[in-house]
Amino acid sequence: MTSTAMPTAGQHGLVAHSDGAFVPVQTRSERFRSVNVEDFAPVNGREHEWKLSPVAAFADLTAGELDGSTLPIETTEVAGIAVSRISRDDARIGAAGTPEDRASANAWSTFGEALLISVTGEDEKIAVVTRTGLGDAPRAAHTVIEAAPNSRGLVVLAGSGSARLSENVEILVGEGAQLTVVSLQEWDDEAVHLSSQFARLGRDSFLKHIVVSLGGKVVRVNPSTHLAEQGADIESLGLYFADAGQHLEQQVFVHHDAPHTRSRVTYKGALQGAGARSVWIGDVLIAQTAPGTDSYEQNRNLVLTDGTRADSVPNLEIETGDIEGAGHASATGRFDDEQLFYLMARGITEGEARRLVVRGFLTEIVQKIGSPDLEARLTAAVEAELEGR
Amino acid sequence: MSVLEIKNLHVNVETDQGTREILRGVDLVINEGEIHAIMGPNGSGKSTLAYTIAGHPKYTVVGGEILLDGENVLEMSVDERARVGLFLAMQYPVEIPGVTVTNFLRTAKTAIDGEAPSVRTWVKDVRESMKNLKMDSAFAERNVNEGFSGGEKKRNEILQLELLKPKFAVLDETDSGLDVDALKIVSEGVNRAKANTGLGILLITHYTRILRYIKPDFVHVFVAGRIAEQGGPELADRLEEEGYDRYQVAESAAE
Numbered sequence: 001m002t003s004t005a006m007p008t009a010g011q012h013g014l015v016a017h018s019d020g021a022f023v024p025v026q027t028r029s030e031r032f033r034s035v036n037v038e039d040f041a042p043v044n045g046r047e048h049e050w051k052l053s054p055v056a057a058f059a060d061l062t063a064g065e066l067d068g069s070t071l072p073i074e075t076t077e078v079a080g081i082a083v084s085r086i087s088r089d090d091a092r093i094g095a096a097g098t099p100e101d102r103a104s105a106n107a108w109s110t111f112g113e114a115l116l117i118s119v120t121g122e123d124e125k126i127a128v129v130t131r132t133g134l135g136d137a138p139r140a141a142h143t144v145i146e147a148a149p150n151s152r153g154l155v156v157l158a159g160s161g162s163a164r165l166s167e168n169v170e171i172l173v174g175e176g177a178q179l180t181v182v183s184l185q186e187w188d189d190e191a192v193h194l195s196s197q198f199a200r201l202g203r204d205s206f207l208k209h210i211v212v213s214l215g216g217k218v219v220r221v222n223p224s225t226h227l228a229e230q231g232a233d234i235e236s237l238g239l240y241f242a243d244a245g246q247h248l249e250q251q252v253f254v255h256h257d258a259p260h261t262r263s264r265v266t267y268k269g270a271l272q273g274a275g276a277r278s279v280w281i282g283d284v285l286i287a288q289t290a291p292g293t294d295s296y297e298q299n300r301n302l303v304l305t306d307g308t309r310a311d312s313v314p315n316l317e318i319e320t321g322d323i324e325g326a327g328h329a330s331a332t333g334r335f336d337d338e339q340l341f342y343l344m345a346r347g348i349t350e351g352e353a354r355r356l357v358v359r360g361f362l363t364e365i366v367q368k369i370g371s372p373d374l375e376a377r378l379t380a381a382v383e384a385e386l387e388g389r
Numbered sequence: 390m391s392v393l394e395i396k397n398l399h400v401n402v403e404t405d406q407g408t409r410e411i412l413r414g415v416d417l418v419i420n421e422g423e424i425h426a427i428m429g430p431n432g433s434g435k436s437t438l439a440y441t442i443a444g445h446p447k448y449t450v451v452g453g454e455i456l457l458d459g460e461n462v463l464e465m466s467v468d469e470r471a472r473v474g475l476f477l478a479m480q481y482p483v484e485i486p487g488v489t490v491t492n493f494l495r496t497a498k499t500a501i502d503g504e505a506p507s508v509r510t511w512v513k514d515v516r517e518s519m520k521n522l523k524m525d526s527a528f529a530e531r532n533v534n535e536g537f538s539g540g541e542k543k544r545n546e547i548l549q550l551e552l553l554k555p556k557f558a559v560l561d562e563t564d565s566g567l568d569v570d571a572l573k574i575v576s577e578g579v580n581r582a583k584a585n586t587g588l589g590i591l592l593i594t595h596y597t598r599i600l601r602y603i604k605p606d607f608v609h610v611f612v613a614g615r616i617a618e619q620g621g622p623e624l625a626d627r628l629e630e631e632g633y634d635r636y637q638v639a640e641s642a643a644e
């Protein structure tokens with residue numbers, strides 16, 4: 001099923017809810033938001049932002065007390081990418097966004113100091129910041145990634161080992177900057193990670209934002225991008241591989257809020273094993289303030305075995321008549337037995353044939369990362385997933 | 390001297406309406422270097438025979454044998470059959486998104502030979518075969534069959550035939566959908582493969598026109614899941630004139 005759609009009545013105005021009453025649909029940008037956890041009612045799992053998530057698996061992160069001390073990180077020094085700590089009252093905190101759910105607000109209310117990753121200078125460079133072995137107690141974290149005007153760089157924010165983490169990541173992309181941020185989740189089997197990521201893009205800036213979720217029991221990474229100034233451009237990419245019992249979720253929001261802004265959202269996922277679960281929600285809002293917008297979002301899922309479930313929900317809301325293009329596509333397909341037969345009929349073993357097809361499917365995302373080292377590493381990680389390692 | 394033997398083969402397929410009997414006792418012996426044409430009306434079971442030889446899981450063998458040089462083919466998995474030298478050029482080759490022709494060919498060749506081909510000769514062989522089949526070199530970097538025209542897909546099948554060098558090839562309507570030029574090019578490819586490797590061929594077709602380019606040693610008329618008549622090349626000419634009516638009348642009388 002693939003569709004390209006212009007706005008329909010269901011995306012504006014009135015829609016029927018399951019109780020039969022008509023209630024006005026709220027514009028995506030007008031959702032309730034607050035930095036204070038007490039402003040959110042306790043989570044019951046029926047809220048629109050939680051209804052596809054296994055909320056019972058992380059009640060400690062939405063309702064409990066979190067450890068707000070700074071996370072241990074591993075990183076290597078790179079010229080032009082400085083890593084430091086800033087206090088809660090730093091002006092950059094809150095500059096990119098505000099929590100829209102209780103886990104995010106809970107983290108915001110409790111973190112002590114924030115991690116600052118600061119990119120300067122026009123040469124290309126890469127920094128990897130790894131959080132590893134965060135333990136089994138619930139924690140909060142806050143990270144600000146800032147790219148100075150006209151700077152370039154690639155920042156990998158990686159997670160591995162144990163974790164029960166709720167965090168907020170703010171990404172500030174200065175005028176004319178070109179930044180890539182990779183959020184790489186390779187947690188242990190029992191880990192829970194909830195991450196709200198807010199990006200604010202300045203004039204003529206470009207952000208490539210990539211979410212790669214491979215490991216963890218529940219991983220929910222929700223990137224929101226505010227295309228706040230003219231000419232801002234986001235390429236939002238995602239790759240996930242859900243194994244048995246894994247819940248991998250991403251709620252993507254792109255807010256076109258200035259003229260001639262552009263967005264491309266492409267998320268691809270594979271699901272394998274009983275109870276493997278993925279959720280993708282893609283909200284794109286083209287505001288009245290954004291004439292000349294060019295936008296396209298798509299999500300594709302490859303189902304490798306029975307017993308999996310992939311939810312894929314694109315929403316496109318358009319408030320201006322003057323747009324260059326807007327569309328969405330969503331498709332979830334089974335691993336095709338005819339493809340398997342064709343490859344095996346050429347002597348290729350079943351395992352190798354499956355790897356070829358899945359690699360082919362996910363390659364599109366990996367190839368767009370723009371760092372050969374990282375691409376090779378992710379290709380290897382995907383292969384490992386395929387072999388059930 | 391290789392030989393492919395099919396003995397009293399009975400095959401069923403599971404459909405939504407239940408089990409259907411499709412092949413009802415097929416006997417066929419193909420020796421190395423021989424070309425056997427199988428001709429028959431739509432739905433008579435020709436593709437079923439082809440798929441069953443290749444081991445497609447949809448088809449259930451309920452009786453009979455397939456032997457390659459005395460080895461029981463029916464016990465082999467699909468990939469094992471390919472590795473012992475069976476090849477099926479498909480009637481409808483599928484698309485494999487994200488897998489380039491180059492990558493696919495190298496992977497298949499490595500699987501069949503049990504070792505990676507020597508880089509230099511392999512690249513040369515691929516290029517040469519593509520040139521012979523008048524396939525633009527750009528195809529090498531395209532995804533397997535993705536966006537290929539019907540004729541291009543058929544050439545891609547014959548490209549694999551030439552490069553993988555099987556002992557026996559089943560060509561399932563490789564001629565359909567080809568214009569005269571493409572038909573000649575594809576036929577030359579098949580003849581080349583046979584000259585180079587002594588390939589035995591089972592050529593499934595509706596039309597006699599391909600038999601002008603690929604000369605059969607034997608012609609079998611396939612009707613209602615079995616071979617109704619066999620003969621030499623002259624049988625094809627008679628079929629061209631008379632069609633299959635004669636056999637089908639006999640068949641419906643029998644039912």
Ligand SMILES: Nc1ncnc2c1ncn2[C@@H]1O[C@H](COP(=O)(O)OP(=O)(O)OP(=O)(O)O)[C@@H](O)[C@H]1O
Pocket residue numbers: 402403404411429430431432433434435436437438447
């Ligand atoms: N997978 C299947 N499911 C259901 N029925 C099938 C299946 N495969 C074959 N059949 C049926 O078996 C019969 C023989 O089909 P087959 O494709 O082998 O015929 P064919 O001789 O190759 O025909 P054509 O000349 O049209 O290619 C047909 O009636 C077909 O509908």
Ligand SMILES: [Mg+2]
Pocket residue numbers: 435436437480561562
């Ligand atoms: Mg057929």
